[in-house]
Amino acid sequence: MSKVLNDFLTANLNELKENGLYNEINVVQGANGPKIKIDGKELINLSSNNYLGLATNDRLKKAAKETIDSHGVGAGAVRTINGTLDVHMALEKKIAEFKGTEAAIAFQSGFNCNMGAISAVMNKEDAILSDELNHASIIDGCRLSKAKIIRVKHSDMEDLRAKAQEAVESGQYKKIMYITDGVFSMDGDVALLPEIAKIAEEFNLITYVDDAHGSGVMGKGAGTVKHFGLQDKIDFQMGTLSKAIGVVGGYVAGTQELIDWLKVAGRPFLFSTSLTPGDSAAITEAIDILMESTELHDKLWENGDYLKKGLKELGFDIGHSETPITPCIIGDEKTTQEFSKRLMEEGVYAKSIVFPTVPKGTGRVRNMPTAAHTTEMLDEALAAYAKVGRELNIIK
Numbered sequence: 001m002s003k004v005l006n007d008f009l010t011a012n013l014n015e016l017k018e019n020g021l022y023n024e025i026n027v028v029q030g031a032n033g034p035k036i037k038i039d040g041k042e043l044i045n046l047s048s049n050n051y052l053g054l055a056t057n058d059r060l061k062k063a064a065k066e067t068i069d070s071h072g073v074g075a076g077a078v079r080t081i082n083g084t085l086d087v088h089m090a091l092e093k094k095i096a097e098f099k100g101t102e103a104a105i106a107f108q109s110g111f112n113c114n115m116g117a118i119s120a121v122m123n124k125e126d127a128i129l130s131d132e133l134n135h136a137s138i139i140d141g142c143r144l145s146k147a148k149i150i151r152v153k154h155s156d157m158e159d160l161r162a163k164a165q166e167a168v169e170s171g172q173y174k175k176i177m178y179i180t181d182g183v184f185s186m187d188g189d190v191a192l193l194p195e196i197a198k199i200a201e202e203f204n205l206i207t208y209v210d211d212a213h214g215s216g217v218m219g220k221g222a223g224t225v226k227h228f229g230l231q232d233k234i235d236f237q238m239g240t241l242s243k244a245i246g247v248v249g250g251y252v253a254g255t256q257e258l259i260d261w262l263k264v265a266g267r268p269f270l271f272s273t274s275l276t277p278g279d280s281a282a283i284t285e286a287i288d289i290l291m292e293s294t295e296l297h298d299k300l301w302e303n304g305d306y307l308k309k310g311l312k313e314l315g316f317d318i319g320h321s322e323t324p325i326t327p328c329i330i331g332d333e334k335t336t337q338e339f340s341k342r343l344m345e346e347g348v349y350a351k352s353i354v355f356p357t358v359p360k361g362t363g364r365v366r367n368m369p370t371a372a373h374t375t376e377m378l379d380e381a382l383a384a385y386a387k388v389g390r391e392l393n394i395i396k
């Protein structure tokens with residue numbers, strides 16, 4: 001091995017480990033449901049993004065199996081050669097219907113969707129106003145576009161207005177985009193879309209909402225943009241098919257012209273093999289389930305409210321979440337990791353999230369309740385929280 005590489009790896013790994021920032025990866029033995037098994041131990045799972053429990057839903061499994069039988073396991077090519085199968089077209093039509101837009105495009109993941117969609121539209125003559133807490137894939141997508149990136153303070157509408165005005169008045173940019181998460185995954189707060197839409201109109205901004213954590217959760221399932229009734233105002237409704245939808249993939253929903261353009265200029269669409277047929281059919285089935293009934297959505301919110309109330313009553317700082325995402329803010333990185341480790345010993349899997357994912361000193365254990373949890377499971381989790389919280393002197 002190259003000595004230069006070896007020195008680099010050793011130094012950097014050691015630094016992470018010394019600072020308690022090294023992430024040990026746990027292996028889940030079996031499905032990622034409301035209970036999981038790790039190292040042979042059963043745990044209540046409060047760390048998945050499987051909000052509606054659809055990752056293990058029987059209807060999705062059946063759709064995937066049947067489509068594997070009829071279409072095979074792989075799509076065989078990229079979308080623009082001959083990897084566009086009928087199941088992909090059916091999926092895109094379904095996404096557009098669900099989102100209330102003219103059209104939609106599916107990508108292989110939310111991450112590569114952001115890489116492809118932002119850079120298909122923005123370039124070095126443009127500027128992107130970006131909320132400072134935006135997801136890593138947005139940051140990378142913006143960088144790839146070579147547009148000037150202007151950080152905007154988190155959900156600060158005065159800062160957005162001032163920076164939009166400054167960018168417009170500079171006369172330096174051909175196009176200006178504002179991009180934001182719909183739901184911020186670390187705190188569970190929701191972007192101020194009505195205000196954002198107004199500012200965008202005033203300054204002629206392109207608007208891009210990444211609704212990875214809002215899809216299936218907000219707007220009776222149809223997302224944050226639909227929640228505010230802004231389907232006609234937000235240009236890009238982007239999201240993932242891997243969280244509440246339970247499978248894998250990403251999408252943009254928007255006007256026919258926008259989607260036509262992304263299908264010729266979104267590089268992962270042109271140069272990376274399409275979603276598998278089985279996954280495509282399972283996703284379509286998931287959206288059907290969400291369009292038929294709000295039962296799973298309602299259960300998710302009920303469970304979220306239950307967990308929040310329980311943690312708050314115990315005396316924990318649960319921040320200001322407006323969604324089922326329930327952070328339990330501990331602060332110090334090492335204590336946060338110790339807390340999470342002790343919870344696991346007590347039968348609860350709730351992952352610690354520390355710097356650099358969240359700012360230093362705001363380490364947290366983040367709980368993701370789902371529609372698949374029972375009240376008994378949540379009660380068991382709360383009992384473990386009470387025990388470990390007292391033990392580590394975080395609550396009285």
Ligand SMILES: *Cc1c(COP(=O)(O)O)cnc(C)c1O
Pocket residue numbers: 109110111112114135137138181185210211212213240241242248249250
């Ligand atoms: C998870 C996430 C993504 C990436 O989605 P994947 O489908 O997992 O690649 C993109 N944006 C946000 C805001 C996310 O939370």
